[in-house]
Amino acid sequence: MPNQSEDKFKHKKSVDLTTDHNDISHQLSIHTRQGHNKFWSESIFPLILCFSCPFFVRSIVFICGHCHGSIIEFFSRLFFDQTMTLKHVLENFFYFQWHWPSVIIIISFLIYAIVMTMILPGEEYAGPITDTGHVPIYRNNGFIYYIVSLIIFILLTIVLKLNHLSPTYIYDHWEEFLSTVNTFAFLLCFFVMLKGKYMPSTDDHRSSSNWLTDFYRGVELYPRIFNIDIKLITNCRYGMLSWALLSSIFCMKTFELHGYTDSALVTCLLTLVYLTKFFWWESGYMKTMDIIVDRAGFYLCWGCLVWVSGLYTLPSYFLVTHPNKLGPVLTIIILTLGFLSIYINYDCDQQKIDVRSSNGQCKVWGKPAQIIRAKYVLLNGKQSESILLASGYWAISRHFHYIPELALAFLWSCPCGFHYILPYIYFIFLYILLMHRAHRDDQKCRLKYGIAWDKYCQVVRWKVWPGIY
Ligand SMILES: NC(=O)C1=CN([C@@H]2O[C@H](COP(=O)(O)OP(=O)(O)OC[C@H]3O[C@@H](n4cnc5c(N)ncnc54)[C@H](OP(=O)(O)O)[C@@H]3O)[C@@H](O)[C@H]2O)C=CC1
Numbered sequence: 384m385p386n387q388s389e390d391k392f393k394h395k396k397s398v399d400l401t402t403d404h405n406d407i408s409h410q411l412s413i414h415t416r417q418g419h420n421k422f423w424s425e426s427i428f429p430l431i432l433c434f435s436c437p438f439f440v441r442s443i444v445f446i447c448g449h450c451h452g453s454i455i456e457f458f459s460r461l462f463f464d465q466t467m468t469l470k471h472v473l474e475n476f477f478y479f480q481w482h483w484p485s486v487i488i489i490i491s492f493l494i495y496a497i498v499m500t501m502i503l504p505g506e507e508y509a510g511p512i513t514d515t516g517h518v519p520i521y522r523n524n525g526f527i528y529y530i531v532s533l534i535i536f537i538l539l540t541i542v543l544k545l546n547h548l549s550p551t552y553i554y555d556h557w558e559e560f561l562s563t564v565n566t567f568a569f570l571l572c573f574f575v576m577l578k579g580k581y582m583p584s585t586d587d588h589r590s591s592s593n594w595l596t597d598f599y600r601g602v603e604l605y606p607r608i609f610n611i612d613i614k615l616i617t618n619c620r621y622g623m624l625s626w627a628l629l630s631s632i633f634c635m636k637t638f639e640l641h642g643y644t645d646s647a648l649v650t651c652l653l654t655l656v657y658l659t660k661f662f663w664w665e666s667g668y669m670k671t672m673d674i675i676v677d678r679a680g681f682y683l684c685w686g687c688l689v690w691v692s693g694l695y696t697l698p699s700y701f702l703v704t705h706p707n708k709l710g711p712v713l714t715i716i717i718l719t720l721g722f723l724s725i726y727i728n729y730d731c732d733q734q735k736i737d738v739r740s741s742n743g744q745c746k747v748w749g750k751p752a753q754i755i756r757a758k759y760v761l762l763n764g765k766q767s768e769s770i771l772l773a774s775g776y777w778a779i780s781r782h783f784h785y786i787p788e789l790a791l792a793f794l795w796s797c798p799c800g801f802h803y804i805l806p807y808i809y810f811i812f813l814y815i816l817l818m819h820r821a822h823r824d825d826q827k828c829r830l831k832y833g834i835a836w837d838k839y840c841q842v843v844r845w846k847v848w849p850g851i852y
C-alpha cells in the first residue's frame with residue numbers, strides 16, 4: 384500500500400528525474416520528517432556506512448584467514464583470547480595501506496581498463512535522456528572487452544607459470560591487496576566528489592553543503608574525465624571484470640592447494656557465465672537504476688571497487704580453505720539450475736528491452752505484448768512516454784528478475800556446504816539489497832509515471848514474490 388506521502392506525489396505532473404532514490408526519499412522526507420531525522424539520514428547514516436563497510440569487508444577476510452571461517456571463533460577470540468584484543472583488531476582493521484606490488488597491479492589494471500575501453504571497437508549507443516536534456520553516449524564494446532581480457536588473463540597466467548610465478552599471488556597477499564584497493568577507492572571517491580562540486584561534466588549534479596552526504600551519495604550522475612565515463616569504468620570495466628578474475632584466481636588457488644576440486648569449479652563456472660551474461664547485456668545495465676538514478680559516490684564507486692572484490696567473491700574465496708567434494712550428480716544439478724537461473728534472469732531483462740525497442744510491437748511468450756503507455760513530464764516541461772510491459776515475466780511480479788538472481792547467488796554459494804554462514808553473506812546481502820531495491824524502484828516509478836504506474840500495479844499486484852510480497 385502506498386503511504387500518505389507517496390500519495391501526495393501520485394499525480395505529480397513533473398518529476399525531477401535527475402534525482403536519485405535518496406533524493407526521492409529526500410522529497411518525501413520534506414513532507415514527513417523533521418530536521419533531526421534529516422541529520423541522521425544525511426550525516427550519521429553516511430558516516431556509519433563509510434566506517435563500517437570497510438571494517439565489515441576486512442573482518443570477513445580476517446575470519447576466513449585467521450578464524451577458520453567461523454564467526455563464532457572470531458567473537459570468542461575477540462572476547463576471551465588475550466592475544467587478540469579489540470585494540471589489535473581495530474588497529475589492523477582500519478586499513479589504509481599502500482602495498483606496493485598491489486598498487487602496481489591496481490594502477491596497471493585501471494590503465495588497462497581505460498585504454499581498452501577507449502580503443503576497442505563497438506557501435507555507439509545512447510543512454511536514457513536526463514531531465515536536463517543530456518544524452519550520455521557510450522561505445523558498445525563491453526562484451527569484446529570481457530572476452531579479450533579473459534584471453535589476456537589466460538596468456539598472462541601461462542607466461543607467469545613458465546617463470547614459476549602465478550596470479551594466485553593476489554590470493555597470498557589478499558589482505559594487503561584489499562587494503563590497498565580500499566585506500567585507492569577512498570581517494571577516488573574524494574576526487575570524484577571534488578570534481579563534481581567544482582568541475583561537473585554535465586548539469587546532472589547535485590551538491591550540498593554537507594560533504595559527508597556528497598561523499599557517500601556522490602555529486603554527479605554522469606562524471607567524465609577526458610570523455611572517459613567514470614561509472615562505466617568503476618562499475619563494469621573494473622568492478623565486474625575484477626569479480627570474474629578474482630573468482631578464477633581463487634579457483635586456481637584451490638586447485639594448487641588441493642588438486643581438482645569440483646565445488647570450486649562449479650562456483651567459478653557459474654560466476655564466469657553470469658558475468659559473460661552481464662557483459663553481453665552491458666548496454667542494458669547502462670539504463671538501470673545504478674546509472675540513471677544513483678550518483679558516483681562512495682555507495683557506487685567504493686562499492687564496485689572494494690565491496691564487490693571482498694564480498695561478491697566470498698564463496699570462491701572461502702572454498703580455498705574449505706574445499707568440498709560434490710560428486711558428479713550434485714555438480715550437474717547445481718550447474719543446470721545455475722545456468723537456468725542465469726538464462727531466466729537474462730530473458731526477463733531482455734523482454735523489457737525488446738518491448739521498448741519495438742515500441743510494443745513484439746510478441747512475448749508467443750502472444751502480442753500487453754503494454755501500458757506511461758506518460759511523464761520532464762522538469763524542462765517536455766512530455767515523454769515509456770512503455771510498461773504487463774505480460775511475460777513482467778506480469779508475474781513487478782521485479783520477478785530478482786528471483787533467479789537470488790537463486791543463482793544461493794546456487795554458487797551452496798558448494799561451500801552448510802556448516803558455516805560466512806559464504807552465504809553475499810546471498811544475505813543480496814536478498815536485503817534486492818527487496819529494498821524493489822521498494823525503491825516502486826517509489827521511483829510511482830513518482831515518475833503516477834496513474835499509469837498504479838494501473839500497472841493493479842494488473843501486477845506483487846513486488847517480487849508472487850502471492851507473498
Ligand atoms: N548482483 C547484484 O548485486 C544485483 C544484480 N541486479 C540485477 O541487475 C539487473 C537489473 O536490475 P535493476 O537495475 O534492479 O532493475 P532495472 O533498472 O533493470 O528495472 C527496473 C526499471 O525498469 C523499468 N520498468 C519497471 N517495470 C517495467 C515494466 N513492467 N516494463 C518495462 N519497464 C519497466 C523502470 O525504469 P524506467 O524508468 O525506464 O521506466 C524501472 O525503474 C537484474 O538482472 C538484476 O537481477 C540488480 C541489483 C543488484
Ligand SMILES: CC(C)CCC[C@@H](C)[C@H]1CC[C@H]2C3=CC=C4C[C@@H](O)CC[C@]4(C)[C@H]3CC[C@]12C
Nearest residue numbers: 436618661668673681682683685686687690691
Ligand atoms: C553498502 C555498500 C557500499 C553497497 C554497495 C553496493 C553496490 C556495490 C551494488 C549495488 C547494486 C549492485 C549491482 C547492481 C546490478 C548489477 C547487474 C548485475 O548483472 C551484475 C552486478 C551489478 C552490476 C551489481 C554490482 C554491485 C552493485 C553496484
